[in-house]
Amino acid sequence: MLQSYPEGKKRSAVVPMLIYAQDETGAVTAELIEEVAKRCEVTPLQVDEVVGYYSMLHRKPQGKFHVQVCTNISCMLVGGTELYDQACKKLGLGHKQTAADGVFSLEEVECMGACSWAPMVAINYDYHHNVTPEQFDALIEGLKRAQ
């Protein structure tokens, strides 16, 4: 992976390396930070800064289905906040919480760039557009059955 970066710019690989590693391991652990720091020739603290900054990098494992509800302005105007409340109720979870069985986790997120189809929900990497509370419930039920 480091070969894609110019000489002396290994630190640029920190973010993608963390994302790929997180997909494999489920969370950014201390060992992972050490390893990425070593490979990218930066200090573990510098990797830590990145992990703290980006909300898509998690220190704790998420559920199998990580439900992200946007409550930024575009979504909020068309019911994003209500959708988030519904999600809390349906899943019995709060912001950045993971269910005990590890199936679902919930997060209130900032804009994910799908304002045209607000309100929107992302589950793992999949976007769901123009979601109503009813559709949300159906979505969750579907996932429960699927797993």
Place this chain on the structure above:
Amino acid sequence: MAELVKVKINGQEFEAEKGKLLIEAARENGIEIPAFCYKEGYSLQAACRMCLVEVEGTPKLQVGCTLPVDVNRDGTPMVVHTESDTVKAARKSTLELLLTNHPLDCPVCDKGGECELQDMVFRYGAGESRYTERKVHTPEKQWSPVVFFDAPRCILCYRCVRACNEGMGVGALGIGNRGVVAEIIPNKHDHLECDECGACIDICPVGALTSGIYRYQTRPWEMNHVGTICTHCSDGCKTTLGVRDGEIMRGNNRDSSGINGEFLCVKGRYGFDFVNHPDRLQTPLLRNAAGGFDEISWAQALDLVSKKFTEVKSKNGKFGVIGSNHTTNEENYFLQKFARQGLGTKNIDHHRTGDLATLFDALSGKTDALASMQDVYTAKAVLVVGSDLAQQHPLLSFQARANYRHHAAHIYAVTTGEVREDKQAVASVRVQKGGELAGVESLRDKLKAEANLVIVFGDTVQGDALRKLVAFGDSLGIPVKYVGLVDYSNSRGAYDMDLLPRDGGLSREQMLAAADLDVLWVVGANPLKSAALASKNACVVVQDMFLTETAKAATLVLPAASAYEKNGTVTNVTGEVQKLKQAIKVMGTKTDLEIMGSIAKEMGLNLGIWLPEKMLEEIRSTVHGYNVALPVLSSGAAVATQPLNGKVAALPGTIGSAGDTLFTSGTLGRYSKTLNSVMEAPGSLYGGKDH
């Protein structure tokens, strides 16, 4: 020199180097553009938005700290306004935003009175806030015995992060999280593992980072600020001691006016606390028949010493005099004069920590061959041989790093283990102790290509090896300067003031081994820590601050003042003389100069007036290379000296560094509570040690 262009600031036309940052160009012409995050010499951040200026022809306000000076596209000069109404309004808004979560606890904040944020709000007046939300508050954190962090006060200027990364080369601080909850984080999650140098505290424009020993102790305006020279290692940093009611409250870098600029290490900043250690001696002690000590008066003590010295002198007895690496030039000069003229002995020495005699002899006939502290910052290349600079000579290490950062200097290291210089080094060579020359030789081709070179070497290079090193330097065909490392604040001065066993005098080891020694006079040294005294009947007179191993073996102990309690001069590792300024007095102690002068008076000797100024006058007229300019010295600046340029006879005795680390400092370090409290924290950061 770069091309000059015209720039118009606040209606006045100036010339400035093209490409120079506007904030710098303005400053050079006496116009201050306020800034928090901008700090000269560090990378640009543009995080605080305080330095916004109006540039005609540009629709929005520009950031003065990242804007290079240039002419407009049509060739007309840039027209800048730094104090227009728009700019003032913008700064006021910036301050309002910076104060959003600031606790405004100025009445109890350590920084109150010397806070840049306070000053700016005072100037631009953000007297009211339109925010009604709850302030984000997080409790203060202690990161080490000496570093505390108060997140709500922090304005996220990143100065500490850059100072630690770039200046110190440690990188112990970072920024965690983002947005309103972003805060400075230490490298070990909840604590720091670093040099504990406190540069982050010094550079913090607000009271977010505070010092564990100074916080909540006093107000800045209640102190007198005494600029003196640190008494620990030989680098000679200026430390400004904040003194209140005869007590040192803090050491810092108040005006950055010393040879160290903004640098201070843990010792310079916190290592003054030995002065009021409970074990400090405050009365003369005389050994009693039971083997213990009795407290006696100064009058009795001086009487006893002078009688003993006179008696031994009159029967042609054998004296041994051991001087100190910490006492002033004036004291060292007076001591050798006392020994040679007053006692008639040649047996005078001190703990020599670097082979200066061989260095000066090898450089005989050369001019300008000794590097100054500034040279380490300006040389095109720096070669470090056999020393872990970051541990033992933190200022030299800082200078080399700054040279690399600012001038892209080529750094080379030839050491027995991993050193901090490796990170900047073009080449690092690992050698066995004693194999330094071979390591240096392997760099020959690279070094030959340099424009000039400063070689900094430790005590592992001495005698023949040192001559070979100088011969190697000569063979490169480029200008080479040397820094011969020595350990302590006046090690170089002790050599220059001739505390040396010249002309057949006994060396330190020989004195200790001489079974017929009648008097051993030790001034501020601890030779019996590692050796035994052979002469069982010797009268041992010790001047010291503490009951050291040597003092414990003494017949008579005289309590001495520390460097922070006296005036005088010291010479640092690069041969630069600087003035010590008395900060406090400790009851019952006398300066070594006064003690020696009093003994001389009691003995009826005339060795000159024992005032530092008088002794300095004598030094200036008699010691080679010390005819320093007094006005320069008095202003607090460092003045270079030049040792005798000629053959130097070889001296008996051994030479060796005490191998102190960043957190030890011989006897002084043992009595510094703060240095001992942080000692165990770092260590793993540095791989190998040379000693």
